[in-house]
Amino acid sequence: MSDRIEYDVTLVGAGPANMALAYRLVQLTDRPIRIAVLEKAKEIGGHLLSGAVSNPRVIEKLFPMWKSDGFPHKGICSESYVSILGPRRWENVPSLLTPPYFKKEGYAILNISDMCAYIAAKITAEAAQKDGVVVDFYPGFPAQRIVFDGDRVAGVKVDDTGDENADTLYSKVTVFGDKGFVSRDLIAKYNLRKNPQVWSVGVKEVWETPQSHEGKVWHTMGYPMAPGHLGGGFVYGQTNNQLVIGMVMGLDFVNPNLRPPQILQDLKKHPFIQEMLRGAKLVKYGASVLPEGGFYSLPEKFAVDGAMLVGDALGTLDVKRFSGVDKAMESGYQAAETIWEAHKKEDFSASGLASYQARIMNGWVGKELSDSRYFRKAFNDHPKLLDIFIPRLAAAVDSGKSVVYAGIQAGMADPFGSLGLLSARKKIENPSDIGPAVYKEDRTHIGKDYADNRKISEGYAENTIYTTADVVFYAHTHYGEENRHIEEFDAAVCKECIATFDASKKDTPCVGDCTAEVHQTLEKDGTRIHAMALENCVQCTTCEIVCPRTNIRVRAALRGYGPDFSGM
Amino acid sequence: MGNGYKMAVLIKQVPDTSSAAGVNPDGTVDRARAKRMINPFDKFALQKAIETRAAHGGEINVISMGPPPALEVLVEALEYGADYGYLLSDRRLAASDTLATAFALYKAITYLKDVDIVFTGLQTTDGDTAQTGPQIAERLDVAQITYCETMEIVNGRIQASRIIDGGIQKLETAPPALITIANSASRLEHKKFANVHMVKKLSRDKAEMERRIKTITLDDIGAEPERVGLLGSPTVVGKTWKLGEKGGSCQLFKGDKPSHEVELLVGAIKSDGKGVEEFVA
Numbered sequence: 001m002s003d004r005i006e007y008d009v010t011l012v013g014a015g016p017a018n019m020a021l022a023y024r025l026v027q028l029t030d031r032p033i034r035i036a037v038l039e040k041a042k043e044i045g046g047h048l049l050s051g052a053v054s055n056p057r058v059i060e061k062l063f064p065m066w067k068s069d070g071f072p073h074k075g076i077c078s079e080s081y082v083s084i085l086g087p088r089r090w091e092n093v094p095s096l097l098t099p100p101y102f103k104k105e106g107y108a109i110l111n112i113s114d115m116c117a118y119i120a121a122k123i124t125a126e127a128a129q130k131d132g133v134v135v136d137f138y139p140g141f142p143a144q145r146i147v148f149d150g151d152r153v154a155g156v157k158v159d160d161t162g163d164e165n166a167d168t169l170y171s172k173v174t175v176f177g178d179k180g181f182v183s184r185d186l187i188a189k190y191n192l193r194k195n196p197q198v199w200s201v202g203v204k205e206v207w208e209t210p211q212s213h214e215g216k217v218w219h220t221m222g223y224p225m226a227p228g229h230l231g232g233g234f235v236y237g238q239t240n241n242q243l244v245i246g247m248v249m250g251l252d253f254v255n256p257n258l259r260p261p262q263i264l265q266d267l268k269k270h271p272f273i274q275e276m277l278r279g280a281k282l283v284k285y286g287a288s289v290l291p292e293g294g295f296y297s298l299p300e301k302f303a304v305d306g307a308m309l310v311g312d313a314l315g316t317l318d319v320k321r322f323s324g325v326d327k328a329m330e331s332g333y334q335a336a337e338t339i340w341e342a343h344k345k346e347d348f349s350a351s352g353l354a355s356y357q358a359r360i361m362n363g364w365v366g367k368e369l370s371d372s373r374y375f376r377k378a379f380n381d382h383p384k385l386l387d388i389f390i391p392r393l394a395a396a397v398d399s400g401k402s403v404v405y406a407g408i409q410a411g412m413a414d415p416f417g418s419l420g421l422l423s424a425r426k427k428i429e430n431p432s433d434i435g436p437a438v439y440k441e442d443r444t445h446i447g448k449d450y451a452d453n454r455k456i457s458e459g460y461a462e463n464t465i466y467t468t469a470d471v472v473f474y475a476h477t478h479y480g481e482e483n484r485h486i487e488e489f490d491a492a493v494c495k496e497c498i499a500t501f502d503a504s505k506k507d508t509p510c511v512g513d514c515t516a517e518v519h520q521t522l523e524k525d526g527t528r529i530h531a532m533a534l535e536n537c538v539q540c541t542t543c544e545i546v547c548p549r550t551n552i553r554v555r556a557a558l559r560g561y562g563p564d565f566s567g568m
Numbered sequence: 569m570g571n572g573y574k575m576a577v578l579i580k581q582v583p584d585t586s587s588a589a590g591v592n593p594d595g596t597v598d599r600a601r602a603k604r605m606i607n608p609f610d611k612f613a614l615q616k617a618i619e620t621r622a623a624h625g626g627e628i629n630v631i632s633m634g635p636p637p638a639l640e641v642l643v644e645a646l647e648y649g650a651d652y653g654y655l656l657s658d659r660r661l662a663a664s665d666t667l668a669t670a671f672a673l674y675k676a677i678t679y680l681k682d683v684d685i686v687f688t689g690l691q692t693t694d695g696d697t698a699q700t701g702p703q704i705a706e707r708l709d710v711a712q713i714t715y716c717e718t719m720e721i722v723n724g725r726i727q728a729s730r731i732i733d734g735g736i737q738k739l740e741t742a743p744p745a746l747i748t749i750a751n752s753a754s755r756l757e758h759k760k761f762a763n764v765h766m767v768k769k770l771s772r773d774k775a776e777m778e779r780r781i782k783t784i785t786l787d788d789i790g791a792e793p794e795r796v797g798l799l800g801s802p803t804v805v806g807k808t809w810k811l812g813e814k815g816g817s818c819q820l821f822k823g824d825k826p827s828h829e830v831e832l833l834v835g836a837i838k839s840d841g842k843g844v845e846e847f848v849a
C-alpha cells in the first residue's frame with residue numbers, strides 16, 4: 001500500500017463559503033498549515049451558479065479594496081425594484097412601500113463562479129508568501145463519500161484505485177461546503193437536522209443585450225407563477241451589457257410538473273423583458289437549488305468530531321433577504337477563526353470546534369436568520385397569500401391599477417382574508433415567538449390532479465424564446481460515456497410511480513421538474529420504465545428532492561464532468 | 569525481464585484547438601498567446617506505456633521537444649502516472665522540420681540509454697505529418713510498428729495489431745522497437761488522485777523535481793547544431809494559402825414548442841421563393 005495522504009484541513013467544495021474560509025485562514029495563520037480543496041467541477045467555479053446581488057459585507061472584510069482592485073464584481077446596484085407582474089403589465093412597488101430588506105442599492109452584483117475562481121487565485125498567491133502554508137486545489141476530484149474512524153470524521157474518499165491509502169484524503173478537520181452533496185450523509189448519520197431542509201430551484205440565463213442595464217436590479221412576483229405557488233423572478237443588469245434573467249420557485253408545492261425551464265421561458269415572454277431582449281443573444285443557461293428552510297432547518301450542531309458544515313450545506317441562506325452569498329461567506333469566515341484556534345490547540349474534536357456555532361448564532365447571520373424564521377411558515381400557514389392575494393394583486397396591476405390601489409383592492413376583496421394577511425405580514429416582517437416552524441420531509445403531498453391554468457404573455461419575439469431542450473444546450477455540459485452519477489435504487493418503484501402519474505396524465509415529478517431534460521419515461525418490453533439522459537444533467541439535485549419515493553440519488557459526478565457555469 | 573521495460577513516450581505540446589485564444593484573424597496560430605495542451609494523439613501513446621508498465625513493470629520516460637512552456641506537458645504526464653520527464657529545449661532547435669525534429673528526438677532517446685520501447689502518437693494536431701515516429705525508428709535502427717491499436721508482450725515478444733486499409737495486421741517483434749499508437753487505441757485513464765497529490769508535493773521540492781523532470785540541451789544529447797533547427801531543415805516553405813472557410817448562412821428557428829419550430833421551418837421553405845434546395849444543399 002502507498003503512504004496515507006494527509007492534510008490538516010480539507011475543504012469539500014470551492015464555493016463562496018469555503019473560499020472565504022481558506023482566504024481567511026491563510027490570512028490568520030502564522031505557522032505551517034496544510035489545506036486541500038476538493039471541487040467536483042473541472043475548474044474552480046465551473047459548477048457555481050447564483051443570482052447574485054449581495055451585501056458586500058464579507059467581501060469588504062476580506063478584500064477592502066474590492067471595488068477597484070480587480071475583484072470581479074459585475075457592477076454595483078444603483079436602482080432596485082420589487083415589481084408586480086401580470087401577463088401584460090409590470091409595475092414597480094413604490095420605494096416607500098418596499099420593505100427595507102429588498103432595497104439592494106449599493107450591493108455588489110456578482111457571478112460567484114468568476115468570484116470564486118478569483119479568490120482561489122488570491123489564496124494561492126497569499127499562501128506562497130507564507131512559509132509552510134500550503135493550499136492545494138484539486139478540481140475534478142469530488143469527495144465521493146465520508147470516511148469515518150469510529151464516530152470521528154477521518155476524511156473523504158476521493159478515488160477508486162482499490163488502494164485505500166491512495167483513495168482517501170485524511171484530515172484533522174473536513175469542512176463541508178458542498179450544498180449537501182455528501183454532507184447530507186453526515187447530517188443523517190448524526191441525525192443533526194430534526195426539521196428537514198426546504199428547497200427551491202433557481203433557473204437562470206445570461207444574455208448579452210444591445211443596451212446596458214448595468215446596476216439595475218428587479219425582483220418580481222406574480223406572473224408567470226401559478227396561483228398557490230411560491231416563486232419569483234430576478235433580473236439583474238451587469239457590466240459588459242449582460243443581463244441576468246432568472247426564476248426561483250419552491251419545490252414543496254403541489255404541482256408535480258413544475259417545468260422550471262418553461263417558467264423561465266414564460267417570464268421572458270413578458271413585454272417588459274421582451275423590450276430589453278430585442279437584438280440580444282443568449283450566452284448561458286443553468287440551474288441550481290437553494291436551501292430555504294432557514295433558522296428552523298439549521299442542524300442541531302454545526303460541527304462534529306473532525307468535521308464542520310458551512311454555507312448552504314449548513315443552511316445559512318436567508319430567503320427573506322434573498323441573502324445566501326454573504327451569509328455563506330460569513331460562515332466560512334467564522335469557521336476559519338474557529339479552525340485557527342483549534343489548530344493552535346491541536347484539538348479538532350467536537351468540543352474544540354464548538355465555538356463555531358456560537359460565533360454564527362451570536363453574530364449577524366444568526367440574528368438575521370432568527371428575524372426571518374417565519375418567512376417560509378407564513379406562506380404555509382396562510383395559503384391565501386399565494387392562492388388569492390398575490391394573483392389578485394397581479395390581476396389588478398395587469399388591468400392598469402397602480403400597485404397601491406391594486407394592493408388595497410386585493411386586500412379589501414376579502415376582509416377576513418386580509419386579517420390573515422396582516423398576521424402573515426407580521427410573521428414575515430416582525431415576528432413574535434409562535435414556536436418552531438415544522439416542514440414536511442417528503443413530496444407525498446404533491447397533487448396528481450393539479451391543473452395548471454396560468455395565463456401566458458402574448459406577442460413575444462420567437463428568437464428570444466427557446467424550447468426547453470435548446471436551453472439545455474447552453475449549459476455546455478460534458479460527460480464521458482462511463483458516467484453514472486445518478487443512481488436509481490429500484491426500477492420497480494419507478495414503474496409503480498409512473499403508473500400512478502400516467503393514470504392522471506401527468507409526468508412523474510423527476511420528469512416534470514428536471515431543469516435539463518434528463519429524465520424520461522419510455523416503453524420497453526411492454527412496460528413503462530424510467531430512463532435518464534445523464535449527458536444533459538446540470539447537477540442541480542432537483543429530481544432527487546422531488547422524487548416522492550426517495551428512489552434516486554444525485555451524486556457528485558467524477559472527473560470534472562458536468563455543466564460549464566463559468567460566468568454564472 | 570526482471571525490472572520490466574524502459575520506455576520512452578514522445579509528447580508534443582500543441583496549441584489548444586478548443587480555445588479561440590491566440591488564433592490570428594488570418595487563421596494562423598500565435599503560439600505565444602495560444603492556450604496549450606498535450607497533443608491529443610500522444611495520450612494514446614502514454615496510455616500504452618501505462619498499460620505495459622502495469623503488466624510487466626518498468627519505467628516511463630516522457631520526452632518533449634519544445635520551448636520552456638512545454639514543461640507543462642511533462643508535469644501533466646507525471647500527473648497521469650509517468651515516472652520521469654525530459655524537456656529537450658534549446659534555442660538552436662527553432663524552426664526544425666520533421667527531419668531535424670526526428671534527429672533531435674533520436675539523439676534524446678539514445679541519451680536516455682537502453683530504451684526498450686519508444687511510443688509515439690500517430691500525428692500531431694498542428695504539424696500533422698505523421699513522419700516523426702517512423703523517422704526516429706529508422707535512425708535508431710529498430711523495428712517499427714505504426715498505427716498500432718492493441719499490443720501485448722508475451723514471452724518477451726511484442727505482439728501487436730495495427731490498422732491497415734480494410735483490416736487489421738498482426739505483427740510480432742522483439743524489443744527494442746518504436747511503436748506509433750493509433751487514436752482508436754484505449755483512451756488515457758483519468759489522473760489518479762495520488763499522482764496529482766505527488767506532483768503538488770514535487771512542485772514544492774526543487775531537488776526532487778529536478779530529479780524527476782530534467783531539461784536537456786543539444787550539448788547534453790550530443791546533437792550537432794547544424795543538423796537541427798533552421799540549418800538542419802531542408803524543408804522550404806514556399807507559400808501558405810488559406811483555403812477559405814466552410815460555412816454559409818445558417819438560420820435557426822426558435823419557438824416555444826418543437827412543433828412550432830417545425831412550422832416555422834416549413835413556412836420558411838415554402839414562402840422563400842428559393843424553395844427547398846437552399847436548405848438541402
Ligand SMILES: Cc1cc2nc3c(=O)[nH]c(=O)nc-3n(C[C@H](O)[C@H](O)[C@H](O)COP(=O)(O)OP(=O)(O)OC[C@H]3O[C@@H](n4cnc5c(N)ncnc54)[C@H](O)[C@@H]3O)c2cc1C
Nearest residue numbers: 013015016017040050051052053143181202311312324325
Ligand atoms: C438561482 C440562484 C440565485 C441566487 N441568488 C442569490 C442572490 O441574488 N444573492 C445571494 O446572496 N444569494 C443568492 N443565491 C444563493 C447563493 O448562491 C448560495 O447561498 C451560495 O452560493 C452558497 O454558497 P456555498 O459556498 O455554501 O455553496 P455553493 O455555492 O453551492 O458551492 C458549493 C460548491 O461545492 C462543490 N461541490 C459539491 N459537492 C461536492 C463534492 N462532493 N466534492 C467536491 N465539491 C463539491 C460544488 O461544485 C460547488 O462548487 C442564489 C442561488 C441560486 C441557486
Ligand SMILES: Cc1cc2nc3c(=O)[nH]c(=O)nc-3n(C[C@H](O)[C@H](O)[C@H](O)COP(=O)(O)OP(=O)(O)OC[C@H]3O[C@@H](n4cnc5c(N)ncnc54)[C@H](O)[C@@H]3O)c2cc1C
Nearest residue numbers: 578633663665666669688689691692695696697698699700
Ligand atoms: C513543410 C513543413 C514545414 C515546417 N516548417 C517548420 C518551421 O519552419 N518551423 C517549425 O517550428 N516547425 C515547422 N514545421 C513543423 C515541424 O516540422 C513539426 O511540428 C515537427 O517536425 C513534428 O512533426 P509533426 O508535428 O508533424 O509530428 P508528427 O510526425 O505528426 O508526430 C508524430 C509523433 O511524434 C512525436 N513528436 C512530434 N513532435 C514532437 C516533439 N516536438 N516533441 C516530442 N514528441 C514529438 C509525437 O509522439 C507525435 O505524436 C514544419 C512542418 C512541415 C510539414
Ligand code: SF4
Nearest residue numbers: 494497508510547551
Ligand atoms: S425517480 Fe422518483 S419520481 Fe422519477 S419515476 Fe422513479 S420514483 Fe418516480
Ligand code: SF4
Nearest residue numbers: 518537538540541543
Ligand atoms: S437530472 Fe436531476 S440533477 Fe440533473 S439536471 Fe435534472 S433535476 Fe437537476
